[in-house]
Amino acid sequence: MASRRVYLETFGCQMNELDSELVSGQLRALGYSFTRERDEADVILYNTCSVREHAEQKVWSRLGEDKARKLARPAMVVGVLGCMAERDGTDLIRRMPVVDVMCGPGELDKLPALLDNAVRTRESLLADAQRNAEEPEQPEQTRDEPGVDSGNGSSPVASGFSGSSEFFLKRSARQVALQGNASRRSSTLAAAADTLEMLDLSRSVSPDDHTGSAYVRITRGCNKFCTYCVVPFTRGAEVHRPPRHIVDECKRLADSGVVEVTLLGQTVNHYRFEHGAAVTVGGVAQPQKGRSYTGGHRRDPFSGDKTTTFADLLAMIHEEVPQIQRLRFVTSYPRDFGDDVLAVIREHPRICRYLHVPAQSGSNAVLARMNRGYTVEEYLEFLDRARAALHQPEIGRPLTVAGDIIVGFPGETEPDHEATKALLERARYKNSFIFKYSPRPGTVAFDKLADDVPDEVKRRRNNELLALQLRISETVSAEFVGQTLDVFVQGVSRREEKKAIKASRYQGIALTVNGRAAAPDVEAPVVDAAGVQMSARTEGDVIVFFDAPGGSSPDDLIGRIVRVRIDSSTPLALHGRFEP
Ligand code: SAM
Numbered sequence: 001m002a003s004r005r006v007y008l009e010t011f012g013c014q015m016n017e018l019d020s021e022l023v024s025g026q027l028r029a030l031g032y033s034f035t036r037e038r039d040e041a042d043v044i045l046y047n048t049c050s051v052r053e054h055a056e057q058k059v060w061s062r063l064g065e066d067k068a069r070k071l072a073r074p075a076m077v078v079g080v081l082g083c084m085a086e087r088d089g090t091d092l093i094r095r096m097p098v099v100d101v102m103c104g105p106g107e108l109d110k111l112p113a114l115l116d117n118a119v120r121t122r123e124s125l126l127a128d129a130q131r132n133a134e135e136p137e138q139p140e141q142t143r144d145e146p147g148v149d150s151g152n153g154s155s156p157v158a159s160g161f162s163g164s165s166e167f168f169l170k171r172s173a174r175q176v177a178l179q180g181n182a183s184r185r186s187s188t189l190a191a192a193a194d195t196l197e198m199l200d201l202s203r204s205v206s207p208d209d210h211t212g213s214a215y216v217r218i219t220r221g222c223n224k225f226c227t228y229c230v231v232p233f234t235r236g237a238e239v240h241r242p243p244r245h246i247v248d249e250c251k252r253l254a255d256s257g258v259v260e261v262t263l264l265g266q267t268v269n270h271y272r273f274e275h276g277a278a279v280t281v282g283g284v285a286q287p288q289k290g291r292s293y294t295g296g297h298r299r300d301p302f303s304g305d306k307t308t309t310f311a312d313l314l315a316m317i318h319e320e321v322p323q324i325q326r327l328r329f330v331t332s333y334p335r336d337f338g339d340d341v342l343a344v345i346r347e348h349p350r351i352c353r354y355l356h357v358p359a360q361s362g363s364n365a366v367l368a369r370m371n372r373g374y375t376v377e378e379y380l381e382f383l384d385r386a387r388a389a390l391h392q393p394e395i396g397r398p399l400t401v402a403g404d405i406i407v408g409f410p411g412e413t414e415p416d417h418e419a420t421k422a423l424l425e426r427a428r429y430k431n432s433f434i435f436k437y438s439p440r441p442g443t444v445a446f447d448k449l450a451d452d453v454p455d456e457v458k459r460r461r462n463n464e465l466l467a468l469q470l471r472i473s474e475t476v477s478a479e480f481v482g483q484t485l486d487v488f489v490q491g492v493s494r495r496e497e498k499k500a501i502k503a504s505r506y507q508g509i510a511l512t513v514n515g516r517a518a519a520p521d522v523e524a525p526v527v528d529a530a531g532v533q534m535s536a537r538t539e540g541d542v543i544v545f546f547d548a549p550g551g552s553s554p555d556d557l558i559g560r561i562v563r564v565r566i567d568s569s570t571p572l573a574l575h576g577r578f579e580p
């Protein structure tokens with residue numbers, strides 16, 4: 001039988017991107033192939049995000065569209081992975097019977113088994129339906145299915161079985177998804193043996209899987225319980241992976257040509273592994289629950305011989321995997337960021353001087369209601385400390401900082417908003433992600449704090465912050481003009497991508513875009529890239545555009561670090577010339 005084709009779409013953060021990569025590797029190893037077209041897929045998977053309502057709405061609308069697809073091709077399987085599966089559970093199936101499989105972020109290792117179940121169940125349901133179609137009509141069809149709409153006796157669907165296609169859709173959804181759901185709950189109970197670690201450990205690493213850059217998870221989950229945030233509920237408790245697993249994964253990635261690694265965690269600087277308390281199951285060291293501590297400090301209070309702190313981990317990767325030329329990490333939590341980490345970054349040249357360290361608000365009253373655990377003064381003290389240690393433009397190594405802000409949190413007044421503007425002025429982020437507050441069911445803010453900032457006020461404050469950040473980004477960017485920087489080439493620019501895809505469609509030109517075929521049956525690379533605009537990033541994560549030199553192909557440059565002289569800047573990007 002031809003391999004089943006999977007369409008996988010990812011919503012949300014880098015953690016979801018990594019999960020999707022791991023899931024794809026697992027499915028590929030089992031013989032599944034991938035398609036970019038939903039209409040060609042036998043299996044449609046959405047890896048979802050619940051952090052804001054908007055991200056969920058996109059998935060609801062995709063699922064709505066899939067209903068017609070499934071009526072036309074009843075053997076197709078639809079799966080919802082990630083945060084929505086964890087959060088919405090059976091409600092999701094009730095609302096969207098098109099869903100066959102649900103798989104929360106904590107059980108992605110079980111996805112192949114769940115998919116296999118779903119495929120088999122649909123096949124047997126189809127066979128039943130086929131048999132029924134050959135038998136005389138059965139008038140009591142819906143008696144044992146209370147609450148299920150019989151579809152008013154609609155006509156046979158495309159596969160040829162008779163009876164209600166809606167009925168089939170709903171019954172099958174219930175039968176298949178409940179299997180997934182049962183598995184989901186029981187796997188939560190089995191969390192002591194951390195089977196999810198096997199997913200990271202079994203990561204398929206081959207030069208074809210990347211374009212020089214990769215994510216590596218170091219912690220999962222979060223213990224912070226910021227009052228607006230679903231992550232502690234969808235991703236569970238903070239858990240740290242054994243350092244040896246992380247370093248070995250970095251080595252395998254480097255051996256396959258990766259030169260840039262981004263370490264991932266919701267509170268990445270909380271990483272700590274206490275070897276004295278390590279648990280081994282079947283010879284495999286298990287990830288460890290985070291031990292909490294309170295109060296700001298300059299050094300991990302548990303550091304010592306038997307503990308690998310975040311600072312130790314960074315130094316280990318730097319020492320043991322020198323092929324990794326850029327080591328970065330996201331997202332940092334402003335409190336508990338020790339001087340020990342800053343010192344390690346300063347002393348190790350391949351650790352990027354870039355921090356993504358969200359403040360969320362510039363008002364102490366709002367920060368307290370958010371349960372962020374620090375004040376504006378403490379946040380700014382941290383930034384000053386980080387800049388004093390790491391901002392060295394004179395040796396070509398400036399520190400760049402990015403932040404997140406939530407605008408219109410419950411009770412946010414005009415003075416609170418002004419305080420956030422003042423924080424932006426002081427923080428001088430190279431960019432910040434500004435989100436309008438989105439009330440999330442299940443969080444403390446949703447239950448206890450009225451969403452009392454009117455939407456037009458949220459919108460106006462949001463626009464003011466965006467305009468202010470744009471002005472700040474413009475001045476931060478302008479400081480790079482005239483410098484020659486090492487940049488990591490990620491691919492051709494969006495502009496070129498669009499041009500190339502258009503050309504391949506309308507003129508039959510064969511090309512690859514960012515190391516991958518731009519169209520399914522296109523293989524040959526662009527031969528001479530002279531003048532093709534490339535997109536790259538500085539150590540500080542600033543985007544740089546430059547024209548590829550003649551005689552090269554984009555694929556020669558992608559995944560490499562090259563030198564570019566910066567000629568001009570815009571608020572969010574630099575433009576420069578390749579320096580041979
Ligand atoms: N762990 C990171 C931290 O605390 O800095 C951030 C992780 S969160 C998935 C990413 C960002 O989404 C947050 O920094 C916050 O700005 C935003 N966010 C989270 N919940 C939100 C909500 N309910 N409404 C609006 N933005 C939200």
Ligand code: SF4
Nearest residue numbers: 222224225226229231
């Ligand atoms: Fe969410 Fe706060 Fe944890 Fe970040 S630190 S993931 S915002 S609960």
